[in-house]
Amino acid sequence: MMIKTSxxxxxYLLKNRQASGSELADYLGITDRAVRKQLAALLGKNQITKKGRPPKVFYQLATAFIPGVSISxxxxxxxxxxxxxxxxxxxxxxxxxxxGFAYWCVKTNQPLEKTAKDYVLALAKYQRYRRQGLISGMSKxxxxxxxxxxxxxxxxxxxSLERFGKTKLGQLLLYAKQSQDKSLIGELVGGIKKPVKQLIIKHKIASVGFIPPTVKRQVQLMKELQKKLQLNLRLMALTKIKTTVIVPQKTLTKLADRIENAKQTIVVAETGRHDNVLLIDDAVGSGATLNETAAQIRAKKLVKGKIIGLAITGSFKGFEVISEV
Known part of the structure; x- marks a missing residue:
């Protein structure tokens, strides 16, 4: 009986652990196009994973987390x-x-069915903080x-969620930023574009400002967000001052230090007046960066309407420091 190509x-991947598309084509005796079709189907079924970037792309079997045990x-x-x-x-x-959840349960030695029940209950608990898809941080x-x-x-x-770790957006934000992977950034943007645009409509936003990054990277998350969100709004120019020693906000644990850092390193490089303004940051820890940026805007009398702050993620426990991102 003939064995299916897939x-x-x-x-082959089980025996050799990983292989490139051309290596598989040679082994199977089929064209590169034919092997790409097979690989795409296996990727779609989450049976294999792809690593690397063209031209160095390799495939391997997806992580086997519960051999021989079905998920019920x-x-x-x-x-x-x-x-x-x-x-x-x-x-x-x-x-x-x-x-992924089953993999995490096995890795952390937790029973799948009971943990799944707890996870669903935890999501319902945190869902209570949402209003029209958004979580308000004003009281904190x-x-x-x-x-x-x-x-x-x-x-x-x-x-992140207590016990269960980073949320889906938390994972995407952390690794999109750290890896500078444009496909991950694209996935992140795809998940947030709709609620961001709904917020803009709700608050009649006319201008948007993106909080500038501190750490130099070849691919800057905030610049990619600015391009990919395609908000078609007037841009408020925000600048990060280059200091002799770069001190990222995430390295500061005291609130007073975070406020001083924001005051000394972020400049609102604007002179014109704006109507309602939306300030976008990647993560809210203390809230110092967004609050101090808004303070500058008000001190310069640049806004005629409201200033709305938006972060992709925020801490549940009273704006505690989010040190990873």
């Missing part, structure tokens, strides 16, 4: 976990949904600062 590919979850649990769960493994493999901001210069502060998701 099975031969998996057998209810349809509702499966739907919720597939929609919300993502993990990036130490080997750089992106595992989404039930497969007011408890943190003597004076708040933002009219509203929202974030699109929590950075």
């Amino acid at each position: 099975e031969r590919i998996k057998q 979850l209810s349809p509702k649990q499966t739907e919720i976990i597939n929609a919300n769960y993502l993990i990036i493994t130490p080997g750089g493999e992106k595992m989404a949904g039930v497969n 901001l007011k408890h943190t600062f003597d004076r708040v210069y933002l009219d509203k502060l929202y974030y699109l998701d929590f950075y």
